[in-house]
Amino acid sequence: MNLRPDPTFHATPKLAMEAPVEKLAFTLMLSPDGTKPDGLAVVDVDPTSKTYSQIVHSLFVPNLGDEFHHFGWNACSSALSPLTGHAFLERRYLIIPGIRSSRIYIIDVKEPLKAKIHKIIEPEELFAKTGYSRPHTIHCGPEGIYVSTLGGGGEDGTDGPPGIFIMDCETFDILGRYEMDRGIQDKHYDFWWNLPRDYMVSSEWGLPPQFENGVVAEDLLSNKYGHTIHFWDLRARKVVKSLDLGENHQMALEIRPAHDPVKEYGFCGVVVDTTNLQGAIFTWWKDENGEWQAKKTITIDPVPADADDLPDLLKGFGAVPPLVTDIDLSMDDKYLYVACWGLGEMHQYDVSDPMNPVLAGKVEIGGIVNKTKHPNGKAFGYGPQMVEISRDGKRVYWTNSLYSTWDDQFYPGERGAAMVMANVGENGGITLDENFWTEFPEGYRSHQIRLEGGDCSTDSFCYPSV
Amino acid sequence: MDLTTAAGLWLAVIVSGLYHGLNPGMGWPLAVSSALFERRRSALWPALGALSVGHFVAMLGILLPFSMMTLLIDNQREIRIGAGLVVIAMGLYLAITRRHPRFLARIPPHKLGLWSFLVALAHGAALMLVPIYLGLCALEELDTGHRAASALMTTTALALAVAILHTVAMMGSGGAMAYAVHRWLGLQFLSKGWFDLELLWAVSLIAVGGIGLWTAI
Numbered sequence: 141m142n143l144r145p146d147p148t149f150h151a152t153p154k155l156a157m158e159a160p161v162e163k164l165a166f167t168l169m170l171s172p173d174g175t176k177p178d179g180l181a182v183v184d185v186d187p188t189s190k191t192y193s194q195i196v197h198s199l200f201v202p203n204l205g206d207e208f209h210h211f212g213w214n215a216c217s218s219a220l221s222p223l224t225g226h227a228f229l230e231r232r233y234l235i236i237p238g239i240r241s242s243r244i245y246i247i248d249v250k251e252p253l254k255a256k257i258h259k260i261i262e263p264e265e266l267f268a269k270t271g272y273s274r275p276h277t278i279h280c281g282p283e284g285i286y287v288s289t290l291g292g293g294g295e296d297g298t299d300g301p302p303g304i305f306i307m308d309c310e311t312f313d314i315l316g317r318y319e320m321d322r323g324i325q326d327k328h329y330d331f332w333w334n335l336p337r338d339y340m341v342s343s344e345w346g347l348p349p350q351f352e353n354g355v356v357a358e359d360l361l362s363n364k365y366g367h368t369i370h371f372w373d374l375r376a377r378k379v380v381k382s383l384d385l386g387e388n389h390q391m392a393l394e395i396r397p398a399h400d401p402v403k404e405y406g407f408c409g410v411v412v413d414t415t416n417l418q419g420a421i422f423t424w425w426k427d428e429n430g431e432w433q434a435k436k437t438i439t440i441d442p443v444p445a446d447a448d449d450l451p452d453l454l455k456g457f458g459a460v461p462p463l464v465t466d467i468d469l470s471m472d473d474k475y476l477y478v479a480c481w482g483l484g485e486m487h488q489y490d491v492s493d494p495m496n497p498v499l500a501g502k503v504e505i506g507g508i509v510n511k512t513k514h515p516n517g518k519a520f521g522y523g524p525q526m527v528e529i530s531r532d533g534k535r536v537y538w539t540n541s542l543y544s545t546w547d548d549q550f551y552p553g554e555r556g557a558a559m560v561m562a563n564v565g566e567n568g569g570i571t572l573d574e575n576f577w578t579e580f581p582e583g584y585r586s587h588q589i590r591l592e593g594g595d596c597s598t599d600s601f602c603y604p605s606v
Numbered sequence: 607m608d609l610t611t612a613a614g615l616w617l618a619v620i621v622s623g624l625y626h627g628l629n630p631g632m633g634w635p636l637a638v639s640s641a642l643f644e645r646r647r648s649a650l651w652p653a654l655g656a657l658s659v660g661h662f663v664a665m666l667g668i669l670l671p672f673s674m675m676t677l678l679i680d681n682q683r684e685i686r687i688g689a690g691l692v693v694i695a696m697g698l699y700l701a702i703t704r705r706h707p708r709f710l711a712r713i714p715p716h717k718l719g720l721w722s723f724l725v726a727l728a729h730g731a732a733l734m735l736v737p738i739y740l741g742l743c744a745l746e747e748l749d750t751g752h753r754a755a756s757a758l759m760t761t762t763a764l765a766l767a768v769a770i771l772h773t774v775a776m777m778g779s780g781g782a783m784a785y786a787v788h789r790w791l792g793l794q795f796l797s798k799g800w801f802d803l804e805l806l807w808a809v810s811l812i813a814v815g816g817i818g819l820w821t822a823i
Contacts, residue, residue, distance in 0.1 A: 143802045151793035220796055222635035223721065224711050228802045282711035315708075336639060336715050375714050402643060603793055604642045 145227045148593040149217045153399040153471045154605035156217060156531050162591040163189075164252050165528075165537060166211075166234060167559055169198070169584040172544040174205035176583055180236065182252050183559065183578055185537075185591075193561070193576040197253045201245055201260075206238025207544060210588050212278025214246070214285060214309055218335055218600040224282050229309060233258055234590065235285060237275035239543075240352070242266055242291075244275055246312050252592070259312050269314040270305040273297045274348060277330050279600065282375065284309045286318060288331050290345060297348035302328040304342075323379035327366040330395045333374055336602050337401060340372040341424065343392045343408060354545040357453060361414060363387040369395070369408055369424065371432045381432045385422055388415045389436075392422070396469040396476070396597070398494075402604035405494050407476055408434070409467040417442035417457060419464035419480060423494045438489060438497050440464065440480060445509045453549050460508050463550070465542055466526050470533040471596050472605075475500065475568065481523040481542055482550065484510045486562065488536075488570050500568035505560065506540060508550060514560060515574045521555025522547060528589040529596040536562045536570060541585035557586035612745055618738045619768050622814075623775025626661070626731050627783070629807070630800050633657040633722050634780040638787050638796075640718075650784050653718055658777045660722025661731070665769035667723075668732035669739050673761040676743050683822055686744065689736045690819030696730040697811030704804060730811050737818025739768050744821075 150156035163186040169179045179200040184191045215229035234247045242263035249255045267273060273291035280286075285307040291297025303325070304318040319325075327344035344366020350356050359365060367389045371381045385392055389410040397406030405425035413420055421438035442459040454460065463482035469475070469491070476497060478487040484507015489497040504512045506520040514520050522540040529536050540558045541547050547555075557580035562570040580586055590598065626632050640653035675685055707728045713721045726732050742764055787795050 145797045145800050147797070149797055151796045155794060155797075220800075222630055222633060222639075223713070223715055224706065226706065227630070227800055228804075283708050336643070338714050338716070375712050603639055603796075606642055606645070 142228050142230055145220060146215065146229065146231050148231045149215075149220050149227070150599070150601065151217070151220050151603045152605040153473075153601050156594065156599060156601070157471045157533065159531060159593065161532055162530055162593055162595070164592040166249065166252075166590045166592075167539060167578070168208040168211060168236065168587040169557065169580060170208045170541070170544065170587060171204070171583060172547065172554075172585055174207070177201050177204055178206045178208040178238070179584075180234065180247060180255060181580065181586075182255060185561070193578050195578060195580070197255060198581070199247065199255045199257070201257065203238075203241065203243060205241055206243055207240035208236055208587060209239040209543070210277050211236040211590060213280060213590070213594070213598055214312075216280045216594055216599040218280045218602060221282070221335060221602040226309060231594065235278045235287070235307070237278070237287065239274050239276060239290065242273045242275060261312065261314065266305075266314060267293060270317050271300055272302055272305055272317070274302070276328075279332060279598075280309065281306075281333070281600075282335065284315060286331070288328055288342070290328055290351075291348040301326045302347075304328075304331060319377055321378035323370065324368070324382050325370050325379060329366065329393050332395045332397050332406070333600065334397055334401050334404065335374070335600050337404060338374045340374045341395045341397065341406065341408075342370045342372065343395050344368055345391055345393060351543065352545065354549050355453070360390055360412075363390060363414055365390045366392055367410075368392065369422075369434065383424070383432060383434050385410065385434060388413050389420060389422075390414055393465065394467045396467055398473045399469065399471055399596070399601060400473055400605050401601055403473065407467060407469065407491070407494070409464045409478065411464055412461050413439075417459055417461040419462035419478075421464070421467065421476070421478060421489075421497070425494070435495070437495060438478070440478070440483075440487070443483060443509070449509045451508065451550055451552055454508070463523070468527045468529050468597055470529050471531050472533060475533065475564070477527050477529060477536055479524045479527050479538065481525050483507050484512055484523040486524040486527065486536070486538060486570065488564070488568060490568055501565070501570040503562055503570050503572055505572065514577060515572050516577055518577060520558050520560065522551050522558075526588045528591060530591060531593070531595060534564050536564060537589050537591075539586035539589060541587055544585070547585065556580070557584050559586050559589065612742070615738050615741045615745075616771070619735065619771050620775045622734055622738070623772040624779040625810070626772075627776035627779030627781070629803050630796070631729065631803065632661070632725060632731065632776070632780065633718070634784040634787075635796060636718055636721075637780070637784040638793070641784075641788050647785075647788055650781070650788060654777055654781050654784060656718035657722040657780070658773050660719040660724075661726050661776055662769055662773040664723045664726035664732045665735060665772060666765065667727070668736060669765040669769060670762070672736055672740060673743070673765045676740070676761055677757055682744060686737070686740045686822035687819060689740055690815045690822060693730070693733050693737055693815030693818065694812050696733050697808045697815060700730065700811065701805060701808035729807065734811055734814050735768060735772060737814050739765060740818065741821055742768065
């Protein structure tokens, strides 16, 4: 506990943008076949440093087969909410769930180069206290740390719906389930909220049998993955509206609300439209009558390809789908970054008018067919995937792995971990930084990135930027 | 009546009000937030009003039962000792646990009055006034002979006066703080000027309880 609020807590997104820039990044490393322990890499992102873009410290956990995926902080700018009285927490611990093992690690990164395990929550405890499994997204909320899960109870995670549980933000004890009335919600993926406006939005991927051993083509073609987003009364813990984006919009994943809490809109990325293989972004908003609405505002077309250049899964389609697997919104709510993991492209859209996004920049790297190399001449395996934006909006970092078994289906063969960075132009546009290239240990893949002091997909703000 | 003691106790009512008002935990940042959301400074005042009403009702909710008790029970001294001990216990509890009641986080953000009422109760803000109030009652020298309707009027009026004066002082300091942050200081002040008052708060409770106990004995 501090006597003053943690200097990385900011009342508004604007103040967060003006704060000192990040010098370190934390990136998750996973062993795709579970033969090595997963780990956390601390990457030097200070351009003046001799070890710029390199891993300066690694922490490996004492178990095998966790499959690290997403992670988050024990505390963020939401701690400045006067409603909750947690202003004196420290942003000190990373909460890292194993999406395959359901084990949760609390890592103390007060001294990042001496990062150490603070606590391990074993899967049995999670199962017993919540009936959920496969923990995923982390956000710091009103009553503690909220964690979404992808699985329910039982061996294959289909005994009961998955949902969100709450952890104490100081002791890391699991307090129990969040939901009081989930309505029709029966699958889960991401969630985020607007704290002062008191709503939450959640999304759907699929149930564990639909993803753990790879994408199930029959389920995808019969539209059995998630395609509904749910709007919740955050503190009453109930769904107020479930909005079906249309069953062809398979896998509604990342939820990115505007950071400025005065704005009541946000975005959701859809991996693939099964009618035409397009990737899509929906804008959701609260209309003048207080009703939740959503509309498709970006579509990205598939690119025709020779069957010989395609993996077995896609040969029949004769095209590469964009596969929108991650999106991220800059702190000023101006640019939305869209990872097209199949095409091998990172798009930057100007979303100043959220209903009419305009493509402002694009980087080609990796890709199923194109396999575009990095400007430094090195091969970038897979495609652009987990994307994270610096608080000031000037740098965009991304890695390349989606999920171990899915990587193998879309990109057969081991292609190596990568983490790259692109600089954002004054008036938009993105260019890869030739000097930023992170070498990862052999046999690992890279997933989500977190930036020192918070980033554009961790912090929730309680005051408007005026 | 001991005028110096009376003046001291009334001053304590005002000072505790100023102190509660300045503490961000009692809600002035919510008034700032409200004005920012509505994009007009005048929105500070209804928010502060709602916070004050909640605080005021919490004060009365705690003071009135004590006001009844002073009339119905002979043992004035025992009541004051008991109240002092309760306040000290609350202070010790807050100092040792340093935990936040989770139910406060379940209150919808727009229900400022309800939030303020529950916060004042949960953090012992209302309790802090009890020893001061009982000290004022004692000065009225309510012996058994005075237990009549007029005495009830006196103690109730005294409770009302204490709650009103305290709340006005609280609204004054909290309102000044909210106005200054909204007008001049900006929200940086929130992260730079917010100190952890929890321990000080707990110590204040223990001190007030201790003084109550001391004067009763």
